[in-house]
Amino acid sequence: GENVEQHPSTLSVQEGDSAVIKCTYSDSASNYFPWYKQELGKRPQLIIDIRSNVGEKKDQRIAVTLNKTAKHFSLHITETQPEDSAVYFCAASNTGNQFYFGTGTSLTVIP
Amino acid sequence: DTAVSQTPKYLVTQMGNDKSIKCEQNLGHDTMYWYKQDSKKFLKIMFSYNNKELIINETVPNRFSPKSPDKAHLNLHINSLELGDSAVYFCASRDTGPNTEAFFGQGTRLTVV
Numbered sequence A: 001g002e003n004v005e006q007h008p009s010t011l012s013v014q015e016g017d018s019a020v021i022k023c024t025y026s027d028s029a030s031n032y033f034p035w036y037k038q039e040l041g042k043r044p045q046l047i048i049d050i051r052s053n054v055g056e057k058k059d060q061r062i063a064v065t066l067n068k069t070a071k072h073f074s075l076h077i078t079e080t081q082p083e084d085s086a087v088y089f090c091a092a093s094n095t096g097n098q099f100y101f102g103t104g105t106s107l108t109v110i111p
Numbered sequence B: 001d002t003a004v005s006q007t008p009k010y011l012v013t014q015m016g017n018d019k020s021i022k023c024e025q026n027l028g029h030d031t032m033y034w035y036k037q038d039s040k041k042f043l044k045i046m047f048s049y050n051n052k053e054l055i056i057n058e059t060v061p062n063r064f065s066p067k068s069p070d071k072a073h074l075n076l077h078i079n080s081l082e083l084g085d086s087a088v089y090f091c092a093s094r095d096t097g098p099n100t101e102a103f104f105g106q107g108t109r110l111t112v113v
Helices: none
Strands: A004-007 A010-014 A019-025 A032-038 A045-051 A056-059 A062-067 A072-077 A086-093 A099-101 A105-110 B004-007 B010-013 B019-025 B031-037 B043-050 B053-057 B064-070 B073-078 B087-094 B108-112
Touching (some): A004 A086, A010 A019, A032 A062, A045 A056, A099 B043, B004 B087, B019 B087, B031 B073, B043 B064, B053 B064, B073 B087
Parallel strands (some): A010 A105, B010 B108
Antiparallel strands (some): A004 A019, A032 A086, B031 B087, B064 B073, B087 B108
């Protein structure tokens, strides 16, 4: 199956700074790359996604970039706020049923 | 209306027991999954079902047996529970096809004592 690696595993930033989380994947057939946010004790929820025909997508303070040639994609959060503190997961999926997650990044935004 | 619901939310049981976790989705999705989230927060896929058919079984001990009576339900039965089975188990569903979001249930925290 797909192998998704995610870095860093933990990340602390000062409020207002930017945070970047990076993922790589192994299956060249993967064409859908969502990012999920999981707050403590809650379920993972989609925050942004990108498809293989797009290089970059932005939604307010959140942006995702994709480099299909290098098989990596990144999540960028600007102007971080304490409520951004959570565990973030990248994932990779192909047109079949495979849906694999990265190992997660625990983000702490320090007020 | 809850899109993906799991029961129970908490489950505490002794080693050696057999237990089941139920999952139902009302989104009309074709595909359902079970994930295990351990103490390190890693979301590991266990099973994937598409239209009641098993698609993925990711090196899960055969003590774990999923059952899908219809495409809206995917239950997980666990035999002879072990301490290492303690984790949060998430059910998820999505439409088959490209570029579709997975929706998660609220999770079941299983504690084996």
